[in-house]
Amino acid sequence: xxxxxxxxxxxxxxxxxxxxxxxxxxxxxxxxxxxxxxxxxxxxxxxxxxxxxxxxxxxxxxxxxxxxxxxxxxxxxxxxxxxxxxxxxxxxxxxxxxxxxxxxxxxxxxxxxxxxxxxxxxxxxxxxxxxxxxxxxxxxxxxxxxxxxxxxxxxxxxxxxxxxxxxxxxxxxxxxxxxxxxxxxxxxxxxxxxxxxxxxxxxxxxxxxxxxxxxxxxxxxxxxxxxxxxxxxxxxxxxxxxxxxxxxxxxxxxxxxxxxxxxxxxxxxxxxxxxxxxxxxxxxxxxxxxxxxxxxxxxxxxxxxxxxxxxxxxxxxxxxxxxxxxxxxxxxxxxxxxxxxxxxxxxxxxxxxxxxxxxxxxxxxxxxxxxxxxxxxxxxxxxxxxxxxxxxxxxxxxxxxxxxxxxxxxxxxxxxxxx
Amino acid sequence: xxxxxxxxxxxxxxxxxxxxxxxxxxxxxxxxxxxxxxxxxxxxxxxxxxxxxxxxxxxxxxxxxxxxxxxxxxxxxxxxxxxxxxxxxxxxxxxxxxxxxxxxxxxxxxxxxxxxxxxxxxxxxxxxxxxxxxxxxxxxxxxxxxxxxxxxxxxxxxxxxxxxxxxxxxxxxxxxxxxxxxxxxxxxxxxxxxxxxxxxxxxxxxxxxxxxxxxxxxxxxxxxxxxxxxxxxxxxxxxxxxxx
Numbered sequence: 277x278x279x280x281x282x283x284x285x286x287x288x289x290x291x292x293x294x295x296x297x298x299x300x301x302x303x304x305x306x307x308x309x310x311x312x313x314x315x316x317x318x319x320x321x322x323x324x325x326x327x328x329x330x331x332x333x334x335x336x337x338x339x340x341x342x343x344x345x346x347x348x349x350x351x352x353x354x355x356x357x358x359x360x361x362x363x364x365x366x367x368x369x370x371x372x373x374x375x376x377x378x379x380x381x382x383x384x385x386x387x388x389x390x391x392x393x394x395x396x397x398x399x400x401x402x403x404x405x406x407x408x409x410x411x412x413x414x415x416x417x418x419x420x421x422x423x424x425x426x427x428x429x430x431x432x433x434x435x436x437x438x439x440x441x442x443x444x445x446x447x448x449x450x451x452x453x454x455x456x457x458x459x460x461x462x463x464x465x466x467x468x469x470x471x472x473x474x475x476x477x478x479x480x481x482x483x484x485x486x487x488x489x490x491x492x493x494x495x496x497x498x499x500x501x502x503x504x505x506x507x508x509x510x511x512x513x514x515x516x517x518x519x520x521x522x523x524x525x526x527x528x529x530x531x532x533x534x535x536x537x538x539x540x541x542x543x544x545x546x547x548x549x550x551x552x553x554x555x556x557x558x559x560x561x562x563x564x565x566x567x568x569x570x571x572x573x574x575x576x577x578x579x580x581x582x583x584x585x586x587x588x589x590x591x592x593x594x595x596x597x598x599x600x601x602x603x604x605x606x607x608x609x610x611x612x613x614x615x616x617x618x619x620x621x622x623x624x625x626x627x628x629x630x631x632x633x634x635x636x637x638x639x640x641x642x643x644x645x646x647x648x649x650x651x652x653x654x655x656x657x658x659x660x661x662x663x664x665x666x667x668x669x670x671x672x673x674x675x676x677x678x679x680x681x682x683x684x685x686x687x688x689x690x691x692x693x694x695x
Numbered sequence: 696x697x698x699x700x701x702x703x704x705x706x707x708x709x710x711x712x713x714x715x716x717x718x719x720x721x722x723x724x725x726x727x728x729x730x731x732x733x734x735x736x737x738x739x740x741x742x743x744x745x746x747x748x749x750x751x752x753x754x755x756x757x758x759x760x761x762x763x764x765x766x767x768x769x770x771x772x773x774x775x776x777x778x779x780x781x782x783x784x785x786x787x788x789x790x791x792x793x794x795x796x797x798x799x800x801x802x803x804x805x806x807x808x809x810x811x812x813x814x815x816x817x818x819x820x821x822x823x824x825x826x827x828x829x830x831x832x833x834x835x836x837x838x839x840x841x842x843x844x845x846x847x848x849x850x851x852x853x854x855x856x857x858x859x860x861x862x863x864x865x866x867x868x869x870x871x872x873x874x875x876x877x878x879x880x881x882x883x884x885x886x887x888x889x890x891x892x893x894x895x896x897x898x899x900x901x902x903x904x905x906x907x908x909x910x911x912x913x914x915x916x917x918x919x920x921x922x923x924x925x926x927x928x929x930x931x932x933x934x935x936x937x938x939x
Contacts, residue, residue, distance in 0.1 A: 285739040288709055312706035312755045313811055318800035319788040327931065330897065334785045334830065337710025381716065385737045396738035398731050409723060416719040429717050430710045430831045433892030441893025521804050528802070605893065691709055 279676050284683060286386040286396070288338055289690025293679060300668060305660045307683060309525035309653065311694035320643040325351050325634055326437065326610070328643075332630070333431045335645065336692035338381070340431045341374035341422060342623035343630075343645075348437055349496070350630045354615030355437075357608050362600065363439030366425050369593040370432065371495060371621070372586035373421025377429070378624035379541070379579040379586075380418055382687040383470070384411035387576050390681050391473045410462050417459045418583075421590055424452050438608035446602045453594045456587055463584055467559055470580050476678065478663055479569035482655065483537040487622050489548030493585060494622045501547050502532070503568075510620045513629060519646060527650045527693035536654035539626025540686065541578035542570050553592075556585035572659055575685045612636055623648055625689055649693035652686050698746040698845055701733035702776070703766055705752030705759050706786055706814060710831040711777035712736055712751055718834050725838070728845060745770040747844055749827070753779045753786045753814040760820050767821040772844060775817045775826040776837075778899050778932050784830055786814040787934040825850050829885060830899035830932055836884050853883040856903050857896050861887035869895035870918045875928050879914065880906040899932040 279295040290311045296304035316335055320328060329347040333340040345367055352359060359367070385397050388411075394400060401408055419429040424444045426432030434442040444452075486494040487510070488501035501507050508516065519528040531537070545552075545565060552560060560566070563577045618631040626648030633642040659682055667675045702712050716722065716737070732742035748770035754760055767773055778784035789797050794811050802809055817823050825844070827837050836852075843850035858878040861868075864887055869876035877898035878890065889896055915925060 283735055285735050286737060288736060290704075310808075312752075312759070313798070313801065313809055314706055314786050314814075315789045315797040315801050318792070318797045319785075321800070324927075327897075327928075331785060331788070331931065334708050334710070337708040337713045337831065340708070340710060381713075385716075389739070395740045396734075398726070398738060399740075401726055412719040412723055415717070419717050419719070427892035428831075428888060430713055433889045433894055436894070442891070521802055521806065523806055523808060526809060691707065 277672050279672055281676060281680070284680060286389065287684055287688055287690065289688070289692070289694070291683070291688070291690050293676070293683070295664070295675065295679065297668075302664050305664055306524050307653070307656055307660070309527045309690050309694060311526050311690045313526050313694055316695045317643045317645060320632075320640045323640050325632075325638040325640065328632070328640060329435065329437075330431075332645070335695045336689055337430050338378050338689055339374060339623045339625065339628075339692060341370050341426060342621055342628050344432055344435050345371060346619055346621040346623075346628050346630045348435060349621065350617050350619040350632055351437060351615070353619050354617035354632065354634070355611055355613055357438050357610070359439050360606055362443070362597065362603055363605070365593050365597050366440055366443060367435075368495070369421060369590055369597075370425045370435075372590040372593065373418055373425065375624045376418035376583050376586040376590075377415055377422065378687075379583045380411070380415045383466070383576060383579055383583070384415070386687065387684055390677075390684065410465060414459060414462050414466065417455050418586075420452060420455055424448050436607060437610055438606070440605045441607060443602060443605050446598055449594050449598060449602070453591060456591055456594075459587065463587065467562070467580060467584075470577060471563055475571065475573040475576070476681075477571065478573060478659070478666070479571045480659075480662055481569055483532060483535060484543035484546045484570060485532060485537050485539050485651075486543045486547050486627055487620060489551040493551040493553075493589075494544040494548045496621055498619075500620070500627070502537070503543070503546050510629070511618050513618065513620070513646075517646065517651075519650070525653060527647070527653060527690065529653045530646060530651040531654060536658050537651065538570065538572075538655045539648050539651045540575065541582050542572070542575050543626060544622060545578045545581060546570060552581065553585045553588035555588045556581050559584050572655075572682060573685050575687070579687070610638070612638065625649055625687055626651060645695060647689070647693045647695060649686070649688045649690060652688065653693065656683060656686055656688070697728065697730040699732045699742060699744065700729045700841075701731075701742060701745040701748045701766075701770070702736070703733070703748060703750045704736065705750070705763065705780070706755050707752035707777065707779040707784070709736060709751065711827075714831045714834050715749070715837060718838065721834075721838060725841065729841075743769065747772045747774065747841070749774045749776040750817055751776040751780050753783050753816060754820050755786070755811040755814045763817060763820050772824045773817070773821065774840070774844075775823045777832045778828060778830040778901065779814070780817045781826045781828050782816050782901055782933060782936050783814045784899075784932055788931065790814070790934045826852075828852065828882060828900040833885050854904060855883050856906075857881045857883050857885065857887050857890075857900070859883055860885070861890050864891065866890045870914060870920075873918060873920070875920055875924045877925070877928055879911050897931050898929055901933060902936060
């Protein structure tokens with residue numbers, strides 16, 4: 277038996293699936309990342325720091341906000357620029373908007389069809405009109421956060437070094453707040469829907485890594501935390517995390533202390549569950565997401581818990597912004613200093629690292645990005661090896677479908693991972 | 696009969712297809728008038744025949760050319776979606792070096808599967824009937840172009856510059872902040888969204904048809920800016936285009 281599936285569907289980017297079996301023996305099982313290298317790290321060399329966040333946003337359409345924000349954070353760190361509290365709150369709000377829209381796109385349009393037995397959600401336009409409309413409504417509300425704060429849902433236009441070049445009016449934030457509250461019944465219906473699905477049982481011990489939950493749920497700390505209870509600074513990540521090249525993938529893979537590891541919603545939940553918003557914590561309990569071993573198929577549930585966390589926290593962010601009163605945007609002077617820094621952010625799919633070195637003219641000399649999906653690729657392959665022996669009684673079509681579901685459960689962003 | 700529409704992608708960030716998805720409530724209405732038959736990012740279905748194919752991304756490998764030609768064969772109308780497909784976009788930013796040099800810089804390795812060529816727009820490989828410019832595309836402009844195609848009319852892009860939209864909206868001029876802006880020579884249609892966001896125009900929608908360069912040089916001179924500064928901005932999204 278040989279499965280050769282070119283261009284996996286309902287994932288971001290281009291990947292092939294290959295399985296070869298000889299009787300009861302699996303001789304080959306690979307996820308090939310065939311995305312085109314675009315060489316962003318090389319393209320940044322020679323560019324001025326004021327253009328960097330605009331360029332790196334284009335690494336990924338789904339998580340352009342995370343790339344923008346981590347890029348700014350890295351340069352601000354190198355230049356020791358303080359970001360004012362209002363801008364910090366707006367950035368936080370922007371991150372919540374992005375994670376919610378990315379997760380909702382995945383849950384409804386990429387993953388849900390598998391559970392409803394259809395090739396795409398668009399198949400249900402007539403028979404389940406309300407479901408499709410709800411999916412789009414929820415996505416709309418999440419994207420509205422990005423539009424109100426970032427000026428556009430993809431590739432934000434209001435973000436800049438030191439904070440923001442434009443900010444929303446208080447009236448816009450109030451309107452957004454109403455829209456977020458109005459979305460709660462739709463979220464409730466979503467929880468009910470996903471709670472009704474059976475997920476394949478496939479738990480295994482794995483190292484899960486994310487930014488440390490310090491004052492809040494993992495988002496923007498300067499330290500990393502692993503589920504092996506190791507805490508280390510983001511700046512020393514290269515001592516433990518190593519990127520490497522595989523002949524199967526145009527994306528570089530990564531290992532942590534020589535082993536594969538997992539990043540993303542499940543990792544954050546595993547290490548930061550105690551910092552979830554109250555509503556999200558309730559949903560996590562209701563969906564029984566409290567194990568120590570992790571089943572990648574249940575990433576979907578973790579994603580849903582995070583959507584609720586993001587919406588609830590977004591409400592608090594807006595309240596805090598309104599209470600403080602919306603002040604003018606302040607753009608700092610950019611000092612003419614050479615600099616070098618690394619920073620990380622929790623993007624929808626996991627920890628995203630950017631490192632830059634630039635000269636006194638502000639020209640980038642070296643840049644590196646470690647993408648969440650690239651860090652998950654080795655984990656996906658390891659899962660293949662463990663899961664396949666359990667599937668040998670199934671037909672080739674069923675094996676293929678299970679493996680596709682497994683890959684999808686990670687919500688891989690392959691164009692981003694190759695960049 | 697509803698028109699069959701497909702969305703396809705090559706090297707890019709998939710942000711233009713996502714902009715289509717982000718039309719959300721409007722998308723729901725559009726789906727009453729078209730049949731979405733292929734869209735790998737969100738659908739498993741494929742189609743033999745397509746009335747309108749929207750294609751995102753640039754062409755960098757022999758396999759891309761082959762796949763694009765097959766899409767062209769299946770489609771009555773082919774539309775370039777976004778700047779990567781339209782003119783190579785941000786992907787072409789590394790064109791000042793050879794792909795071998797880029798590979799060494801990023802991978803320090805030359806394995807065969809990492810092979811790419813200099814990114815090209817779709818029009819270098821197949822006939823492109825229409826285009827939706829921008830990085831990312833503007834959702835409302837996409838709708839206007841789709842509507843024209845559904846009504847079998849000729850879609851039209853604005854022939855004037857972003858500067859006009861910016862002045863009409865009464866945004867403060869970027870040049871007054873000593874900031875190079877490509878608004879005077881870039882095709883309108885984005886409602887000057889970057890200037891509204893407190894930034895400046897980086898020319899992601901490409902040049903207007905007949906950019907007038909002498910007044911532009913005067914503006915640069917008046918504000919003590921140099922042609923080199925403007926070219927540096929221009930290259931971000933337009934390496935493969937000739938500078939005005």
